[in-house]
Amino acid sequence: MRALVAESWHRSHQAGVDADLSEARTWMERREVLDYRAGHILAPVYPLIFDVLGRAAVQTDCVLAVSDGQTRLLWVAGRPGVKRQAESIRFVEGTDWAEDRIGTNALGTSIRLDDAVHINSREHFATSVKDWSCAAAPIHHPETDAVLGVVDVTGTGIIDTPQTLAMVKATARMAESELGRLLILRRALAPEPNPDAERPLLKLTGLGRPDLQVEWGERTGRLSRRHSDIVAVLAEQPDGVSGEQLSLAVYDEDIQPSTMRAQMTRLRGILGAGFLHSRPYRLEVAIQTDWGDVVAALRGRRLDEAVRLYKGPLLPASDAPGVVEQRNVLERELTQALLTSHSADLLASATRSRWASENLELWERQTQLLPRDSPLWAASLSQVHRLRTEYGIAAPGPRVPNRLHRL
Known part of the structure; x- marks a missing residue:
């Protein structure tokens, strides 16, 4: 194989x-x-x-x-x-x-x-x-x-x-x-940009938090769980989405269209005029997100910056399908970047954090990179053994025959 x-x-x-x-x-x-x-x-x-x-x-x-x-x-x-x-x-x-x-x-x-x-x-x-x-x-x-x-x-x-x-x-x-x-x-x-028509900036912080912290103008606030889901989804859809698409991304069950309209009305009242647009639903402002900063660092191959900026999963308590998808994609990309890196220090920074402390792949990679005489090597190996035991995974052995479906 x-x-x-x-x-x-x-x-x-x-x-x-x-x-x-x-x-x-x-x-x-x-x-x-x-x-x-x-x-x-x-x-x-x-x-x-x-x-x-x-x-x-x-x-x-x-x-x-x-x-x-x-x-x-x-x-x-x-x-x-x-x-x-x-x-x-x-x-x-x-x-x-x-x-x-x-x-x-x-x-x-x-x-x-x-x-x-x-x-x-x-x-x-x-x-x-x-x-x-x-x-x-x-x-x-x-x-x-x-x-x-x-x-x-x-x-x-x-x-x-x-x-x-x-x-x-x-x-x-x-x-x-x-x-x-x-x-x-x-x-x-495209027409020449009008410097006098600069859009307001909406800053969103959602990594490792139960809800979104928003900053716009001189104002700072926290959104409800549901409004956090909505804004997190819209932040990744600059061209907008229909009400039905937004409902599918925010709710894990069927809802009446009036439910989403009511949520958007309340959210518009919180953010103020000019921030939300409908048909399709979209944010009519410049947006900066802390998870977007991590993505930008990864795309720019600045892995040390990405690890430093990543404070944990995006809205970890959310079960909104669209948020769960964003959360999983970001964590997969960051994990893959760490697994292909050659820096034991970066791996150690990650595994010390709550989000990666139970990630067996990262501990295994860290153990591979650390020299045997490092004081961290024995501790890393101990974590690998602990996690393999907890996950019911046997220690590495002979190659699995091709006829088997599972590793």
Whole structure:
């Protein structure tokens, strides 16, 4: 088994993925997906993606898929018969293929590693998808380098070839180039900014806190739990969302539209005029968030700054789906950056914090990096043994045979 796959299986097992029972969950119904993807930044370049890679995928009885930056499928294209086969494993628009939910797969693992990968049929963690192979590559924002989505080719034939992976990577890079061209064109056509029309700044602090602290103008305050969820979701949606989309991101149950309207009315009264806009709902102000500062540090490869700024999970008490998603993505990115670093000091700074004190992977990596004569090495090894015992994970042993589904 390739090391990349073995590590992914280990992460899948630690995330609690059941190899025999796991399946992609529905994140949004099709009519809602149509609205969401129409406003997505990748919408203008999807026709190019299909023209470059999709037609070849269709001709070879595969499906082309494009997700957003959270592994949620926005477009799936292929012959009708092949798409029906893909539906049997829930590889359809509106489903979530995150590695920590469905296990090792090219799309989810590509986002997890921020790199192009191919996964052949036997390398999938979940039993239900072992007849399929896939290749995927992330698409980055041409300026911020943030992951905007993933382009993927999936089929029951031979997908895991250098040629297929090269085509997928080339398509992702072409999409990035086209996005850059469109940004330049949009700026060239945009009116000159008016310095007298500077938007007010809303500062949000939510890492390690039960609620959001907000600062605007000379005012400082704390929002209620529900208003914190709403503002945290809107802060990540500069183009806005519909009332229905916002409800799905904030509530983990069905609510009446009037409930969200009432919450927005109260929130507008707290923040004041000019901060909230409706149809779609969005924040009409410049926004600075402490979790965004961590993301910026990670994107800028300033890991020491990211560790220092990360005070804990985003709104850890929140169960709002949109907040939970943001929280998990940020912690995964920070954890992955630490795991690939070579600084024992940074690992020690992280594991001393509450958010990482029970993270077995980080303790193991710290133990690897520390010299045996360091006074911290024995303490780190003790933590590794303690956590392995608590999590019911045996000490590392011989390589697991390929025929097993679990590590």
